[in-house]
Amino acid sequence: MLKNALEQFRVMGLLEGTSLLVLLFIAMPLKYMFDMPEVVSVVGAIHGGLFTIYCIAIIYVTFVVKWPFRFAVGAVAVAFIPFGNFVLDSRLKNWKKVQTA
Numbered sequence: 001m002l003k004n005a006l007e008q009f010r011v012m013g014l015l016e017g018t019s020l021l022v023l024l025f026i027a028m029p030l031k032y033m034f035d036m037p038e039v040v041s042v043v044g045a046i047h048g049g050l051f052t053i054y055c056i057a058i059i060y061v062t063f064v065v066k067w068p069f070r071f072a073v074g075a076v077a078v079a080f081i082p083f084g085n086f087v088l089d090s091r092l093k094n095w096k097k098v099q100t101a
Contacts, residue, residue, distance in 0.1 A: 005064040009057050010089050013075070016054040017085025019047040024082055054079060 027043040030036040055076065062072045078084030 005061050006092065009061040010092055012050075012054050012057045013079075013085040013089055013092075016047075016050045016079060017083070017089075019043070019050045020079070020085075021082060023047045051079060 023040070023043050027039045030039045058072050058075045061067060061075075062069075075088060078088045
């Protein structure tokens with residue numbers, strides 16, 4: 001299914017990016033509009049775990065794929081921007097095509 005480190009990283013990035021969006025656009029409004037702070041506790045913990053795994057995946061891919069250091073820094077930076085991982089994923093998909101051509 002996931003044949004190489006780059007594909008595994010892309011999946012992890014999409015999971016982490018989705019958890020950020022759920023935290024920002026579902027859990028936070030539930031906390032502040034409907035007085036449900038426990039939702040942020042649960043979703044925040046899930047997002048924190050996924051972010052930790054994502055950072056480990058960045059380190060792994062940096063060594064396996066032999067990314068330049070700036071790619072690793074950029075991958076960390078996009079994790080803090082809503083929809084950033086989705087933009088990174090599309091760029092990695094195009095980068096992969098260029099690398100295999």
